[in-house]
Amino acid sequence: MDVISLRNISISFDGEPVLKSISLNIRDKEFITLLGPSGCGKTTTLRIIGGFTKPDRGDVFFDGQRINGLPPYKRHVNTVFQRYALFPHLNVFENIAFGLRITKTPEKVVRQKVGEMLSLVNLSGFEKRQSGALSGGQQQRVAIARALINKPRVLLLDEPLGALDLKLRKEMQGELKNIQKRSGITFIYVTHDQEEALTMSDTVVVMNAGEILQVGTPEDIYNEPRNAFVADFIGESNIIPGVMPADFAVDFCGGRFECVDKGFEKDEPVDIVLRPEDLTLIEAGNARIHGVVRSVTFKGVHYEIIIEGMGCMWTVHSTDYAAVGTEAGLEFEPFDIHIMHKS
Amino acid sequence: MNKARSAAFPYILWSVLFTVLPLLLVAYFAFTNGSGTFTLDNFANLGEYTAVFVRSLLLALISTLLCFMIGYPLAYILSRESARRQQIMIMLVMLPMWMNFLLRTYAWLTILENNGLINRLLEFLGFAPLHMINTQGAVVLGMVYNYLPYMILPIYTVLIKLDYRLIEAAHDLGANPAKTFFRVVVPLSMPGVSSGITMVFMPAVSTFIISKMLGGGSSLMVGDLIEMQFLGNAYDPNLGAAISLVMMVIILISMLLMGFFDSEDKAVIM
Structure with a gap:
């Protein structure tokens, strides 16, 4: 069941195309992430779903109904804004209660619901604080509570953790995922942080330059990137040009290697992805x-070793050490090779 | 730090010479009689001018209210326009301020007069002439006309700095444009409103030239009263100083009341 569908959405700002006819289906109750570098159109996509920006062309459907002209205040969608946008003239309690005050909810119900929200985001006891007197993480949680209290069908989150430090970000990632599971609300999450996208999402949408490049589970996106951009954006990878002479075989770096991919045209030029952690260091002699x-470079869990050879720079993540200047060989299994169409 | 402090010296000198000293002189005159001996007579005699004080406060309040009712919507509309149109419209708001205050007020005199522009137009169209000049209405009109920019500008300044994302956040949470306006825009523009009210009410309550030119003798205001004691035929600087002092206290109390309502307002919204 799709809660939101985008059909051929296009939009330009000052003649500059920002979204180029994108289509996307978002299933009910899933955690979907729009991932891409800044300027790829992911925030614009979110604003179109929220109703803040009108697409030049294309349609937005909510539960199968076209909602193109519906203003934000009539959509069953709430947003956690980048940099929070809390109301500075209201305290924490009234910020969270804002949506209920609009619908003239009885005071008793307001108190009860805001109380529930405060405990959901671990801010009980902060009711009377002014929003300016909160830390970034606390403001973030107020923004989430404020958006959730209306019980939206869909929650939009625009880089909500961008302003937090690493440790807090990790904590909030877990909390957000928990809140999403418990509430059963569809989360549409925008980020440029691929690790965040992979750890939290049910579905990842990789975007670049106003286009959707790939939609899939985090595992799909990581293991089977559709093109070199996705492979490069999602984690580190070695991308090598090659040719597919036949099914289950690929030529690169002057040799023919066995692989598990098929269905390419004969002698089709392709990009080959080899993840740094899939490469094993061996003796140079028989490699x-x-x-x-x-x-x-020491990275904590592993060394990051750059090896120059066969016309490429190879990035290897290995727990073995290799001294700079020495010869080294690389080994990998057929299923470590990911083949992509040239883009 | 010390350098910064010494930079304030010219201002301190200025304010001692031209603010503190004159204030002390006003107080001295207010509490003495013509021969320089201490007396409270100047204040005891103020009772007979109660009507003037009440009229001044009332007309100033009405003018301030009208300025707010005209100025706020205008400032709001202005702040929503494109940058180019804002520039032009702000110019139009400020333009009258470039003209001499007396001249502007005098222009109204010729418009409102019994055989002025409006009445001649009415006559031409076959209507009975209206009596407009030398009424309190004319005084209010003159004050609203002259002080309106002082209401518009501070409100406009606050409104253009208003974070648009807050308005989007309100829409997002279900507030339609009207609710967003009253629950977000208005409370957040209160600082501009209170400085606008201050900047209109203070000159309005102590004005003398507008009431003199447009109100005639019928709408004597405190400002006129004070002027008469120093420059007019009722020459009595001691009484004038006493009236000034009382006026200052009244303004001070009004401002304190404003500040009180302002914080009260916030407390209610909180």
Whole structure:
């Protein structure tokens, strides 16, 4: 069941195309993330769903009904804004109660519901605080509570954790995911942080330059990136040009390798993705891919080793150490090779 | 820090010479008689001018209210326009201020007079002439006309700085444009409103030239009364100083009341 459908949405700002005929279906109760670099159109997509921006062309459907002209205050959608946009003249309690005050909810119900929201976001006891006297993380949680109290069908989140430090961000990621599961509300989440997208989402939508490049589960997106941009944007990867001479075989770096991909045209030029963690360091002597170690960086769990050889720079994540300047070889399994159409 | 403090010296000198000293002189005159001995007679005699004080406050309040009722919507509409149109419209608001105050008020005299522009037009169209000049209505009109920009500008300044995302947030939470206006825009523009009210009410309550030119003798205001004691035929600087002092206290109380209502307002919204 799709709660929101976008059909051929296009929009330009000052003649500059921002969205180029995108279509997207969003299922009820899922956590979907729009992921892409800044300027890719993900925030614009969110604003079109929220009703703040009108598309030049295309339709927005909510529960199968076209809602193109519906103003934001009539949509069953609420937003957690980038940098929160809390009302500075209201305290925490009244910020959260805002949606209920609009519908003239009885005071008793307001108290009860705001109380529930405050405990949901772990801010009980902060009722009387002014929004300016809160830390970034606390403001964030007020913004979430304020958006959730109207019990929207869909919650839009525009880079909500962008202004928080790393530790708090990790904490809030977990909390958001929990809130989403418990409330059963569809979350549409915008971020440029691929790790955030992968850890929290049921579905990831990778966008670039006003287009949707790939839609899939985090595993799909990571393991089967559709093109070099997705592969590069989602995690680190070695992207090597090659050719598919036949099913289950690919030529690159002057050799033919066995792989698990099929269905490409004969001798179709392709991009090959090899994830740094899938590469194993071996002796240079009997390796098909080998080169000279150019740099070694300690990353905590592993070393990041850059090896130059066979006309490429290879990034390897390995718990083994290799000294700079030494010869090293690389090994990988057929299923580590991901083949993508040239984009 | 010390350098910054010494930079304030010219201002301190200025304010001692031209604000503190004159104030002390006003107080001295108010509490003495013509021969320089201490007396409270000046204040005891003020009772007979109660009507003037009441009229001044009333006309100033009405003018301030009208300025607010005209100025707020105008400032709001202005703040929603494109940057270019805002520039032009702000120019139009300020334009009359470039003209001499006396000249502007004098222009109204020729418009409102018994055989002035309006009445001649009415006559031409076959209507009975209206008596407009030398009424309290004319005084209010003159004050609203002259002080309106002082209401519009501070409100406009606050409104253009209003974070548009807050308005979007209100829409997002279900508030239609009217509810957004009263629950978000108005409370957040209160600082502009209170400085607008201050900047209109203070000159309005102590004005003398507008009431003299447009109100004739019928609408004597405190400002006129004070002027008469110093420059007029009723020459009595001691009484004039006493009236000034009382006027200052009245303005002070009004401002305190305003501040009180202002914070009261916020408390209600909170």
